[in-house]
Amino acid sequence: MAKDQALTPKARIAQRIRSQSTHGQFVTVKELTEAPFTFTEEAALANLEAMAADEKYMDIQWISGQKAKYLYSNQTMTDNYARLHVHVKEQNLVAMVAEAVRHDSSVYPRVTSVKAFRYSPYNLEQELLDDVLKKIQESDEFQDIQVITASTGAKYLYSNQFLEPRRANALVELREVVDDE
Numbered sequence: 001m002a003k004d005q006a007l008t009p010k011a012r013i014a015q016r017i018r019s020q021s022t023h024g025q026f027v028t029v030k031e032l033t034e035a036p037f038t039f040t041e042e043a044a045l046a047n048l049e050a051m052a053a054d055e056k057y058m059d060i061q062w063i064s065g066q067k068a069k070y071l072y073s074n075q076t077m078t079d080n081y082a083r084l085h086v087h088v089k090e091q092n093l094v095a096m097v098a099e100a101v102r103h104d105s106s107v108y109p110r111v112t113s114v115k116a117f118r119y120s121p122y123n124l125e126q127e128l129l130d131d132v133l134k135k136i137q138e139s140d141e142f143q144d145i146q147v148i149t150a151s152t153g154a155k156y157l158y159s160n161q162f163l164e165p166r167r168a169n170a171l172v173e174l175r176e177v178v179d180d181e
Contacts, residue, residue, distance in 0.1 A: 009039070014051065018075065018076070021075070026070040029068065032044035084096055084099060088121070093132045094136055094139070097117060098141075104158075105158050109162055109167075111163070113156055114129070115155075150176035156168075156175075
């Protein structure tokens, strides 16, 4: 008998989720209904509910997106990264950028370089990024997301829910001018 077949169903699910999370990937509930698993969706959900009540599986988290339920282990994937990655998976890029900016403004507090969205984990092409920024500026839902331009011409974003404009400007200048000297 293979080693993973000797594991309980909950342990097999957790093993898969933890393994995928170390690679920055999710497991969906739908995947648990496909090979090598043989669960019905109801059985997969029942196992996940049982896991939520079991201390051995407290690292297993899930996020309900518009297209799927995404499972990950917060031992190797942060909750913030997971939320942003759901937006990427579901191509909800406007919400992803806004959430990243709000997170940076509220948690650190810091401004977010527009260039940051060109690199991992976002990897947005410049044309797509320009379109996303335009949609943010035109949307009532994202009124708090502000663009600020440094004296060097570099563009940054911040949320005025968490940062005052004067502080955001000072942070941009500090980052662009003072830190580069």
